[in-house]
Amino acid sequence: MNLKKKATTGSNKNKKHRKIVSCQLKTRLRTDNRQPTTHMELKDKLIASFMAFEEQVDVNADLHDVRTLAIKNFEEKGFPTKKEEAWKYTSLNTILKNDFSVFPKHENAIEFADVKKYFLHEIDTYKVVFIDGVFSSFLSSTTHDGIDVCLMSSALNKPKYKMVIDTYFNKIASKDESLTSLNTAFASEGAYINIPKSKVTDKPIEIMYFSTGSEAALLVQPRNLIIVGENSHVQIIERHQSLNENAVLTNSVTEIFAQKRTIVDFYKIQNDNHFASLIDNTYVSQQQESHVHVNTFSFGGNLTRNNLNFYHFGERIESHLNGITIIGEKQHVDHYTLVHHAKPNCESFQDYKGIFSDNATGVFNGKIYVEKEAQKTNAFQKSNNILLSDKATINAKPQLEIFADDVKCSHGCTIGQLDETAMFYMQSRGIPKKEAKALLMYAFSNAVIESIRIPELKQRITKIIANKLGVKIGFDL
Amino acid sequence: MLSIKNLHASVEDKEILKGINLEVKAGEVHAIMGPNGSGKSTLSAVIAGNENYEVTAGEVFLDGEDLSDLAPEERAHKGVFLSFQYPVEIPGVSVTNFMRTAINETRKANGKEEMPANEMLKLIREKSELLEIDRKFLSRSLNEGFSGGEKKRNEIFQMAMLEPKLAILDETDSGLDIDALRIVANGVNKLKSDKNAVIVITHYQRLLDYIVPDFVHVLYNGRIVKSGGKELAYELEEKGYDWIKQEQEA
Numbered sequence: 112m113n114l115k116k117k118a119t120t121g122s123n124k125n126k127k128h129r130k131i132v133s134c135q136l137k138t139r140l141r142t143d144n145r146q147p148t149t150h151m152e153l154k155d156k157l158i159a160s161f162m163a164f165e166e167q168v169d170v171n172a173d174l175h176d177v178r179t180l181a182i183k184n185f186e187e188k189g190f191p192t193k194k195e196e197a198w199k200y201t202s203l204n205t206i207l208k209n210d211f212s213v214f215p216k217h218e219n220a221i222e223f224a225d226v227k228k229y230f231l232h233e234i235d236t237y238k239v240v241f242i243d244g245v246f247s248s249f250l251s252s253t254t255h256d257g258i259d260v261c262l263m264s265s266a267l268n269k270p271k272y273k274m275v276i277d278t279y280f281n282k283i284a285s286k287d288e289s290l291t292s293l294n295t296a297f298a299s300e301g302a303y304i305n306i307p308k309s310k311v312t313d314k315p316i317e318i319m320y321f322s323t324g325s326e327a328a329l330l331v332q333p334r335n336l337i338i339v340g341e342n343s344h345v346q347i348i349e350r351h352q353s354l355n356e357n358a359v360l361t362n363s364v365t366e367i368f369a370q371k372r373t374i375v376d377f378y379k380i381q382n383d384n385h386f387a388s389l390i391d392n393t394y395v396s397q398q399q400e401s402h403v404h405v406n407t408f409s410f411g412g413n414l415t416r417n418n419l420n421f422y423h424f425g426e427r428i429e430s431h432l433n434g435i436t437i438i439g440e441k442q443h444v445d446h447y448t449l450v451h452h453a454k455p456n457c458e459s460f461q462d463y464k465g466i467f468s469d470n471a472t473g474v475f476n477g478k479i480y481v482e483k484e485a486q487k488t489n490a491f492q493k494s495n496n497i498l499l500s501d502k503a504t505i506n507a508k509p510q511l512e513i514f515a516d517d518v519k520c521s522h523g524c525t526i527g528q529l530d531e532t533a534m535f536y537m538q539s540r541g542i543p544k545k546e547a548k549a550l551l552m553y554a555f556s557n558a559v560i561e562s563i564r565i566p567e568l569k570q571r572i573t574k575i576i577a578n579k580l581g582v583k584i585g586f587d588l
Numbered sequence: 589m590l591s592i593k594n595l596h597a598s599v600e601d602k603e604i605l606k607g608i609n610l611e612v613k614a615g616e617v618h619a620i621m622g623p624n625g626s627g628k629s630t631l632s633a634v635i636a637g638n639e640n641y642e643v644t645a646g647e648v649f650l651d652g653e654d655l656s657d658l659a660p661e662e663r664a665h666k667g668v669f670l671s672f673q674y675p676v677e678i679p680g681v682s683v684t685n686f687m688r689t690a691i692n693e694t695r696k697a698n699g700k701e702e703m704p705a706n707e708m709l710k711l712i713r714e715k716s717e718l719l720e721i722d723r724k725f726l727s728r729s730l731n732e733g734f735s736g737g738e739k740k741r742n743e744i745f746q747m748a749m750l751e752p753k754l755a756i757l758d759e760t761d762s763g764l765d766i767d768a769l770r771i772v773a774n775g776v777n778k779l780k781s782d783k784n785a786v787i788v789i790t791h792y793q794r795l796l797d798y799i800v801p802d803f804v805h806v807l808y809n810g811r812i813v814k815s816g817g818k819e820l821a822y823e824l825e826e827k828g829y830d831w832i833k834q835e836q837e838a
Contacts, residue, residue: 554680
């Protein structure tokens, strides 16, 4: 092992009775003496803009009802604060002090050459691209040929999509969680992907959100809907990228419906600059025998919160949640996951690797919920972390709630430093300290990198990691 | 080639090496023997530059250059190689990738271009055949799940790849069965030349049947207390270390 285990939480097997396990590992608690402020200003502004917003967009009666309920929920709950258990380690206070524009005033254009590097340009892909929340047909490459890769705004407004929208829109997303409700209330644009039965998508789909910084501070709320028909396969890459040093807050909601026997690979690349924050709310609905992989690569951004929720509606489902987090300075990444096992014979695997330097803080909160009916569940959860500085922090909190009596569930968290013996071994072979460190960290996250099933993306991620670690070494031969 | 003068080293304030003097010339094989806890592994770690040991007095010179202030990787770049008693497992880094990085970093440090991939592959093939290493083995994670013998063979394979001036083999024979021992020793012998030198650190005489030393030194309580030719090794094998201890304590 590369890691000296400082602490390991136990594993729980074959639960006989209901048991709630919750444990915490802390190496250092952040002292946060700031008084919680009420975010009346932004909240009021949002509620006030709601009516104006609804007048702007064409709305049918059903959508109007959905939105009204959502804004009501947001009005009641407001922005989450650290007083809530789910937000104990992540504070939005500082970010919410920005005077965010809720609707961008300008239409902005970007040259492809300037943003080419953010795309997986080595291969052909479908592209749905937004600039400051507005669709860019110039940068996009959408399709209606056999599959729908297009815009949420068309899907929400055109009658031919009404049945699909009625069936799926806001059906798996939480109606209770305030930030999701805020997004629902204002949902108007994003990617709409509908893959019919028995289709293997011929190339990956890239969903890209750019912000140009034309506003001093911008709040964007993308809304993606992804429906994958029976037996179909799809690979999707999502990225949010700010091109300027003005503040951006993205509150994104993605709903994914994986029908029977589908295979969905979803990759989230979070490598934004220090002025951009992201709250990603992703909800996955899985039918019988579907396999869904969500891989989250968090290498950048100011504050990133990933709310990733999986719900099972059939048997023999597989859910894979993988993550690599490599951050430094004062960056903050919070992974908040839920896998809801509701049917028998399903499996879920969570594998999160984190490397934290400087004053960076990380959170991993993973909840596994196993209903009484969900016998023969296999649910595994791992959170392995390396702290490279005395001031870096990780808070890891597995939560298992198990109501079935014949299940295998386990969780394990490790927090450690780089192994000195391994460092000496590598140095004694001529590999300098910095490179040895990089190689060890790459090795540490290797299991997750190996799970990337698009070779060009794998190369890209490897390159980002090498850059992040400040070395110029190839990691494979 | 290697010149150690009055070397004192301690770990956590406990003095382990208490004044070592040793001269090794190019083309020579030296064996360092001694009972457990005499400081054999400390000596090899200090030569390789392990920062866990504090050198409190004395110097180590390689070809006239003082190594004292050099990091382990810098010593490696100058041609020092240590075969570990307990090679470290590094999951996620393949043997090939590790070797490529090590060789290219060494070349870079010596002002040379990176080795082209085809040349690297050729070298790997050649050296792995020398150590009778299966090629599948090379794409596996470094030392992870390797048997004791595989780990040691892999150490000598790395030595063959890096072609050091001075190779220190720290208890390379421990955990080896007779076949593996023969392969490892054969590898070392083929790499020997009049331009390099080998220090074999061992508890037993067994390895020295295969890698024949020019000099044998006995390390006891942090000092070299006896030096001689290869016959000294047989004497130790026969009589054990007790007579050395008694001689010292008398």
